[in-house]
Amino acid sequence: MSIVVINALSVPDGAPNAELEARFAARKHAVDSAPGFEGFQLLRPTGGGDRYFVYTQWASREDFENWRQQGSGKAHAPSGTKPVATGAELMEFEVVEL
Numbered sequence: 001m002s003i004v005v006i007n008a009l010s011v012p013d014g015a016p017n018a019e020l021e022a023r024f025a026a027r028k029h030a031v032d033s034a035p036g037f038e039g040f041q042l043l044r045p046t047g048g049g050d051r052y053f054v055y056t057q058w059a060s061r062e063d064f065e066n067w068r069q070q071g072s073g074k075a076h077a078p079s080g081t082k083p084v085a086t087g088a089e090l091m092e093f094e095v096v097e098l
């Protein structure tokens with residue numbers, strides 16, 4: 001059963017935030033080879049919110065934890081610049097088989 005992990009990133013001054021989107025675009029393949037990684041999308045808020053959702057899907061929770069603990073470096077390697085995001089909240093789900 002796949003799992004979904006969403007990281008909600010708060011951005012100052014609301015969306016869109018071109019710099020945040022450019023940073024994700026520059027690293028969009030950085031997680032491709034992680035075992036169990038099934039895809040991610042960067043979701044831009046359109047209803048007046050100030051949080052982008054980083055929607056990620058994984059084959060198992062263990063795969064996500066392994067990436068987080070060992071392999072997320074390429075996605076999150078320091079860029080030498082100040083982060084855009086001012087906060088982050090993690091949400092975890094199982095995909096319900098219907």
Ligand code: HEM
Pocket residue numbers: 005006007009020023024027028029030031040054056075076082083084085086087088090
């Ligand atoms: C659910 C899994 C993920 C977690 C737990 C996570 C965690 C985080 C956190 C805590 C931040 C904020 C860091 C800060 O503001 O200093 C962040 C930012 C970022 N993440 Fe992730 N992330 C996830 C998935 C991804 C994926 C799949 C990518 C793919 C490239 C990615 C790329 C980035 C980038 C480029 C930023 C920089 C945003 C900025 O400049 O403020 N993240 N991530």
